[in-house]
Amino acid sequence: AQKITQTQPGMFVQEKEAVTLDCTYDTSDQSYGLFWYKQPSSGEMIFLIYQGSYDEQNATEGRYSLNFQKARKSANLVISASQLGDSAMYFCAMRGFTSGTYKYIFGTGTRLKVLA
């Protein structure tokens, strides 16, 4: 079975500071992908960053980076230089590539509030 766990229901960060949102996962797939999405209060899901299980380097996309620790089964999102517009729900998601499922599993999310 596949599972995503996000243990931080809510986080606060001061504007311009960095913040780490935690994500741990469980899967029996040998090959899998990990994704982070942002969902502002307006509701749309916005793709942020992807990490493949066999990627040797941690993924980075602008101010977003993914701290991937395969042995610990963690894929934490790091947002550098937080902006007020970063206030939103953040979801970690996973898809296994070897078990024959096309399903994406999402965590319960972390609500981030950036303070001015």
Place this chain on the structure above:
Amino acid sequence: DTGVSQDPRHKITKRGQNVTFRCDPISEHNRLYWYRQTLGQGPEFLTYFQNEAQLEKSRLLSDRFSAERPKGSFSTLEIQRTEQGDSAMYLCASSYAYDSRDTGGQPQHFGDGTRLSIL
């Protein structure tokens, strides 16, 4: 790229009625997903289409739910005999898979969703 479009944005209906939602994916995307999202939760997988074929369906999906993607383009999700517990946001997402091996990280692009409220 006009994005994923969902219609309607909101639907209010009485318990027991049937409802149908439509999703228009990004035109070149061959993969289409339906999700349900309730307040405070992440999206929950409902079903997946590759082109016109429905390849996976959640075991949580009751027989009252059915989805189609007749020509591999737009998709519809129908809920028959709606119940209070069906109240949720229904999200559609699409992506493109380059090949059948599909070990790439092609992200899903989501629509704005249809919010269903059952009275």
